[in-house]
Amino acid sequence: MAREFNIRFEGRPITVHAARKWLVGEAIPTQEKLRTLAQWLGVPAEWLRFGGVSTPGGEPPAALAKFESSDVKLIADLQRLDTHHQALAREFIRMLVRMNRSK
Numbered sequence: 001m002a003r004e005f006n007i008r009f010e011g012r013p014i015t016v017h018a019a020r021k022w023l024v025g026e027a028i029p030t031q032e033k034l035r036t037l038a039q040w041l042g043v044p045a046e047w048l049r050f051g052g053v054s055t056p057g058g059e060p061p062a063a064l065a066k067f068e069s070s071d072v073k074l075i076a077d078l079q080r081l082d083t084h085h086q087a088l089a090r091e092f093i094r095m096l097v098r099m100n101r102s103k
Helices: 002-008 016-023 031-041 045-050 069-080 083-101
Strands: none
Touching (some): 069 083
């Protein structure tokens, strides 16, 4: 997440640790970073800051509707692994997806 965010953000890059803190609710990004996150995720910055069940149009935010809190935790766990183990985990998931498609 940190790497993808830093690609989109023109200011000082964030660390993996900072991204993890955002994901687990231990820290809140600055307004400038929040705007970048909102643009990246396709949701209003106000929705990220204050929450709510739906976006101003009344629909759940499409980019976030796909993810549950367990998914976010899994991504944070994946980011804590070293590069080699991240690659192994990604390949294992790809293999499971291919196996599931062939059923």
